[in-house]
Amino acid sequence: MEKLEQYLDQVCRSIGGPRSLRQHVRQELREHLLDAVAQHKAAGMSEEKALDRALEDFGGPEQVRSELEATHGHRLMPVVIDKAMQWKEKTMRARWLWTTWAHCGLVATVAAEVLFITFAVVFIAPRFEMFIREGWIGIDRSEPLIAWVPGFYGFLHWVANSTTWLLLGAIVLWGLFEWRVRGENKTFMRLSAFGTAALLLMVMVTLTGAALVLPVGVGVRALHERAPEAVVSNQLASIDAAVSAADEALAKKDWEAMREHLNQATSSMERLNQMGAAAPTLASMREQPKVDETRTHLKEASDALRQAQQALLDKNSPMLEAAMKRFHQAYGQVRQ
């Protein structure tokens, strides 16, 4: 009677209303069909034929179900599941199409991820590291958000240096898999491997992107806040050292060393030339005490304004007047 229960499943599973109603309807239909089977058997039919005849007389499951749903309403989930199962049956007939599509999609994803990481390692990371090395972007190792970045760059370098071996290892593993593994699940195993590789590479892509973006987000504030003298001094020191070494190389007529030192000097000189703050900083560095004094006045003016805001909140008039007076004194010095 498994066939009978399957029929009742098809008819009753999507009827709306409470579970008890579905159970009652199911039992009522079952009793009817059992009565019909008993009558056909009494007329001389085999059990199997009697059941087939009873189901045929009762009507197709879709028709009976739709009539019952018209009376009781229908449940959404079984309808969705039925549609999904029908879709699955249809699509399974074109299995090769879906597996080919899945392979192509995953291979394209893996290739795109490898390209991104390669591009980042070859073109972006070296410039980025130069910015960090020269102090344009500050990496504060006590800042947990970016403390891992230098270590990750080290890992990327290791990957870049080991690319050949890693590729060879992957090719050998793939070759062994294609050669040795047999069975009906081979296609799915290959898809799983590609999917896992795509997932791991996605983690790498995410970390690479984060390693490029986070230091900028966190370090750009340090770049804005830092005194430009240090950067200009660094460039000057680099130029002085390179030019001095170039002079020595000239004296020795060591053209190879000369070219290297001149390149370094030219690079530092161009950087200094392109820096907007370089000229004012060089001018002000001749009067460093005055620059330091101006910075002190700027800080005093800023503190005074903050105190004035607090006094305003407290509605403390004498304190507000005193703070504004301090501000004018400090700011007057700045504006002179």
Place this chain on the structure above:
Amino acid sequence: MDTELVKGTLSLLILSLLTRSSMYGYEIAATVHRDTDGEFTWREGSLYPNLHKLQADGLIVGEWEEKETGRKRRYYRITAKGRAALREKVQSWNALRDAVSRILEKSDGKA
């Protein structure tokens, strides 16, 4: 016989049969088959949505009864509201039958 015609008269047939005594679904189907000498051909599955609709409308009530064999059957009986509805349906059916008969008689031989 045209199953659509049978389907349209099913609630009339059910209410009418239940005036004889309370019956369960298969019994109703078997009685229709027996009383019409098998003239009525229909999908038996259509019976239950009709029974449930009549019950929801309060024209019949259904109750489970357990038999000695252990089988449970849901017996339906007609209510007072159902009897009133049946009278209206019978009148409508008679009027329809007479009207259709008159048209068929006048058109006799012209098919």
